[in-house]
Amino acid sequence: MHLAFVLGTRPEIIKLSSLISACIRQGIRYTLIHTNQHYAAAMDKLFFDELELPLAHFNLGVGSDVAGSQVARMVMGIEPVLQAVRPDYVIVQGDTNSSLAGGLAARQADIPIAHVEAGLRSFDKSMPEETNRIQLDHMSDFWFCPSALQVELLANEGIHGANVHITGNTGIDATLRYVHSSRARSGILERLGVQAEGYLLLTCHRPSNTDDIAHFARLIEAVQRLAEARNRPVIFPVHPRLGREHWKIIDSSLPIKTTDPLGYIDMLALLQGADLVLTDSGGLQEEACVLQRRCLVLRANTERPESLDSGGSRLAPVVTQNSLIDAADELRHSSVTWSNPFGDGQAWQRILQVLRDDFGTRRA
Structure with a gap:
């Protein structure tokens, strides 16, 4: 064959x-x-x-x-x-x-x-x-x-x-294979000067969040307000498709610590230690669910509704500057029955x- x-x-x-x-x-x-x-x-x-x-x-x-x-x-x-x-x-x-x-x-x-x-x-x-x-x-x-x-x-x-x-x-095949070794192999938390449970993890790359620069600015403002409310820095590996105008907006937000795109092992280590995940990535939704990390999905819909069923994730499209604070508060106080449907x-x-x-x- x-x-x-x-x-x-x-x-x-x-x-x-x-x-x-x-x-x-x-x-x-x-x-x-x-x-x-x-x-x-x-x-x-x-x-x-x-x-x-x-x-x-x-x-x-x-x-x-x-x-x-x-x-x-x-x-x-x-x-x-x-x-x-x-x-x-x-x-x-x-x-x-x-x-x-x-x-x-x-x-x-x-x-x-x-x-x-x-x-x-x-x-x-x-x-x-x-x-x-x-x-x-x-x-x-x-x-x-x-x-x-x-x-x-x-x-x-x-x-x-x-x-x-x-x-x-098959994405979860990789997650489960490397989850236990990733922290020891990575060292990313030490390099960024953060501790487990002491930061928020953000990824954002979809056209619905990045093509309209005014919408992207609202999203970053909402992330900044959430970080200040939680007294947590935000780790943001910046996707290569984001350009100069996006960077101007990101650089104006003090709680956000940017990194270049990261390898798989570093991202898996960051995901395990995050106090809260904010993402528009489908794969990260799945991984957060499997690794029992609470997750705000920065979209109005998802092709992975199973990630929402446990109560540990919820849709959180950014509409106002306080959208993510409200969604994170609801998620924090929600009852979660963790499961792995993936x-x-x-x-x-x-x-x-x-x-x-x-x-x-x-x-x-």
Whole structure:
């Protein structure tokens, strides 16, 4: 059996790492195609190193571009590779432009598509990721869902049958593998001069929060007011897509301590020690839930509603300067029944078994 993985962003490296590692351990032939959608070479290498992965077999060097041109350039790079190596399955993860391009190229090459983290829906089509994941689900051949909810959502769209599987989320495979070692390996709290439970952790990168600079300013003001009310500094690893105007706003907020983008181990260590997490990241919502960190989701909706069910997370779109103070107070006093709906760290095993079984049937 020969698998081809298509990825292009650092979250995809994390979320496919358990599958790639298993291929190496078990001697499964694989080809790794990196579109370089996230194109900071040093950061990419750091993620591969931290997750103990070999570098990609093919780097396409696509980089940043408007969505349509970026996807087109990716497909043009991926399809010839697939035609040359002829894998038995193409594995894509999530909802990025790289995932969509991998699916389109696989469909053109007539190679079965396995969609990891299938079936997520925010029901907000203003999000580019929502469009990508819908299109990808409707062209895939195998759907690997984090939980039963996604099976139901896919069925509502007419996608059902023997190739729809509940596997857990491969992102949690990585979380559970590295959670215990990350603090000892990292040292990030010492470098930033903070102590566990003594800071707030902020991530913010989605267009809904950053494209409108006036909205971004309101968000940072709300974060600052919350930090002052809690008497806690805010640790903010700043996403590369934020520009000069964003930095002017951030630099005017004294409680916010910025860092460059961080590696996976540092982020996992920061997450474990945070008094409160504020994020618009889907993956961080899941990790906060699994690691029992209270979390304000800086959005009006989420494709991961399971993260809200325990009571430990809640939606907190910034509307006023005091929005986050009010939401954090409600969250602090809410009753929380922690649970882990996202997987037991063995999603990789279930996914590979499904593909092995199918490959054996096809060969028989």
